[in-house]
Amino acid sequence: NAGVTQTPKFQVLKTGQSMTLQCAQDMNHNSMYWYRQDPGMGLRLIYYSASEGTTDKGEVPNGYNVSRLNKREFSLRLESAAPSQTSVYFCASSEPAPEGYTFGSGTRLTVV
């Protein structure tokens, strides 16, 4: 029973590099989310997907893109990383939305 799996767990990028954070859930949930966590800022929503084929912006979408590849997978892409994107990124899924989020273990990203 894996729940929500995020890869990688740690990543260091240079400013301007690109990367994709992967997320997959095995609970057959329709809704998936990407949040970032910064010290003293709590969890802020970047993008979410209410169902396969749909994506919507959250509170802090600038500098990110997402893809809902299928019902299981929801990826987050940084096209040109900036130091301000240094953060811990969490993927979550839920059903029925927005109740009972299940979070992944997070990706710690450092942009230098």
Place this chain on the structure above:
Amino acid sequence: GENVEQHPSTLSVQEGDSAVIKCTYSDSASNYFPWYKQELGKGPQLIIDIRSNVGEKKDQRIAVTLNKTAKHFSLHITETQPEDSAVYFCAASWGPSGYSTLTFGKGTMLLVSP
């Protein structure tokens, strides 16, 4: 949009004491209020939730109360233990709907000393 304020930001208690964390929300349409516990290096985990048609809910040593009129809700932990030490987040949302998302407070670091 929804705004959730959480207090205090840090809370230190002795083992066996009670701990209370308070949150306020701004959107009167919100009807779902969960609490999450985050241990070091892990993702947040749901510990209890309450809906707007209920004033109080209890699960062993944990309870949540909701005051819709004042738009605030609280987490109560009794007989605290060292393993309760973690960061706790409150959240609010409306729903159920796939287009509704949780808005989180900024978190409370709870430290329980033996």
